[in-house]
Amino acid sequence: MKEQKVALGVWDDVDKTASVDSIVRWMKPFNEAGIRNYYMCGSPEEIARYIEAAEAYPGVKIHAWMFTVNAPRDSVALAHPEWFDVNRIGYNSYEYDPYVKHYKWLSPSVPEARRYMKDKAASYAALEGLASVHLDFIRYNDAVLGRRLQQYKFRIQQDTYRAEYDFGYHPAAIEKFKKLFGYSPLDLQAPWMSPEWLQFRLNEVSSLVNEIADETHASGKQLSAAVFPYPTRARMTVYQDWPTWKLDIVCPMNYQSFYSENLGWISFSVENGLRETFHKNKYVSGLFVSDITADDLYRAAKLSIESGADGVNFFNARSLLKDGKLEAVRRIDREYNLQ
Numbered sequence: 001m002k003e004q005k006v007a008l009g010v011w012d013d014v015d016k017t018a019s020v021d022s023i024v025r026w027m028k029p030f031n032e033a034g035i036r037n038y039y040m041c042g043s044p045e046e047i048a049r050y051i052e053a054a055e056a057y058p059g060v061k062i063h064a065w066m067f068t069v070n071a072p073r074d075s076v077a078l079a080h081p082e083w084f085d086v087n088r089i090g091y092n093s094y095e096y097d098p099y100v101k102h103y104k105w106l107s108p109s110v111p112e113a114r115r116y117m118k119d120k121a122a123s124y125a126a127l128e129g130l131a132s133v134h135l136d137f138i139r140y141n142d143a144v145l146g147r148r149l150q151q152y153k154f155r156i157q158q159d160t161y162r163a164e165y166d167f168g169y170h171p172a173a174i175e176k177f178k179k180l181f182g183y184s185p186l187d188l189q190a191p192w193m194s195p196e197w198l199q200f201r202l203n204e205v206s207s208l209v210n211e212i213a214d215e216t217h218a219s220g221k222q223l224s225a226a227v228f229p230y231p232t233r234a235r236m237t238v239y240q241d242w243p244t245w246k247l248d249i250v251c252p253m254n255y256q257s258f259y260s261e262n263l264g265w266i267s268f269s270v271e272n273g274l275r276e277t278f279h280k281n282k283y284v285s286g287l288f289v290s291d292i293t294a295d296d297l298y299r300a301a302k303l304s305i306e307s308g309a310d311g312v313n314f315f316n317a318r319s320l321l322k323d324g325k326l327e328a329v330r331r332i333d334r335e336y337n338l339q
Contacts, residue, residue, distance in 0.1 A: 034333025
C-alpha cells in the first residue's frame with residue numbers, strides 16, 4: 001500500500017488484557033477512517049501484540065510511545081531516588097510533586113539515569129516490525145504552564161519562573177555547569193535569566209535525544225517524539241530544543257485549548273515549527289480531541305495540513321469514537337489521501 005500523502009495517526013494507551021484478535025477488531029473503525037499510525041503506550045510485550053494485530057491491515061504502523069524523563073510508576077527508576085531531578089529550592093522530584101502526582105522527573109545530567117532511559121528506548125527498538133520509538137516527556141518540568149492550565153486547572157499565577165517549578169538543579173548538573181563556566185547557576189541572582197544556564201539545560205536534553213537516536217537508528221528503527229508546540233515556546237517553558245534533534249518524525253502537541261488560543265493559533269504553531277526544521281523530518285501536527293467539536297476538529301486538521309504539516313495525530317483514540325469526531329478524520333482522509 002502506498003504511503004499516505006497526509007499521515008493520520010492516534011495516540012492511546014494499550015489495552016493490557018487485549019488479545020491480538022480483539023486488537024484487530026478495535027482497529028477496524030480507525031482503519032476505515034484512514035488512521036494508519038498507532039502511537040501506543042505500553043510495555044514492549046504489550047506493544048508486540050499490537051504489531052502482530054497490525055498485520056491484518058496493509059500499511060498500518062505501530063509506534064512505541066514511552067515516557068522518557070518523566071518516570072511515574074517506574075519501579076526501576078523509583079528504586080534510585082538519586083536519579084531524580086531537583087528544583088531551584090532544592091526539592092527532589094522523587095519526593096516533591098510539581099503540579100500533579102504523576103510528575104516524577106529524572107535528571108538528564110545523571111549518567112546512570114541517562115543510561116537507563118537509553119536502555120528503555122533500546123528495549124522498544126528491538127521489537128521486530130516496529131515503525132518508531134516514540135519519546136514523550138522528553139523535557140524538564142513545565143517551568144511555565146499554558147494560560148488555561150494556570151487559570152482554570154491549577155489556579156496559579158506564573159508571571160515569572162517560580163522556584164518550585166523550575167528544575168534542572170541536580171547536583172550533577174550544577175557540577176557539570178561549574179566545570180564549564182567556573183560558577184554555579186545558584187550563584188546568580190536570577191538564574192532563569194541566564195542564557196548560559198538556559199542553553200546548558202537545552203543541551204542536556206538534546207544530547208540525550210541524539211544519543212537515543214544514534215542507537216535507535218543503528219537498530220534499524222525510526223525515532224519520533226511528542227514535543228511542545230513551537231520552538232520558542234518549547235525552549236522557554238520546558239527547556240526543549242526539538243529542532244536540533246535527530247528525529248525522523250516530530251509530533252508537536254498543538255493543543256490550542258491549553259493556551260486559551262483560537263484555531264488560527266495552530267497555523268501559527270505549524271509555520272513556526274517548519275521555519276526551523278524545513279521538513280528535515282516529518283512534521284505531524286498533534287491535536288487534542290476532547291476539547292473541540294467534530295467540525296472544529298476537521299478545521300484544525302485542515303489548518304495543520306494547509307500550513308505545511310505532513311500529517312496529523314489525534315489524542316486520543318478513545319475520544320475520536322465520540323460525537324462524530326471519527327467522521328471528521330474520514331473527511332480529511334478523503335480530501336487529502338483518496339483524491
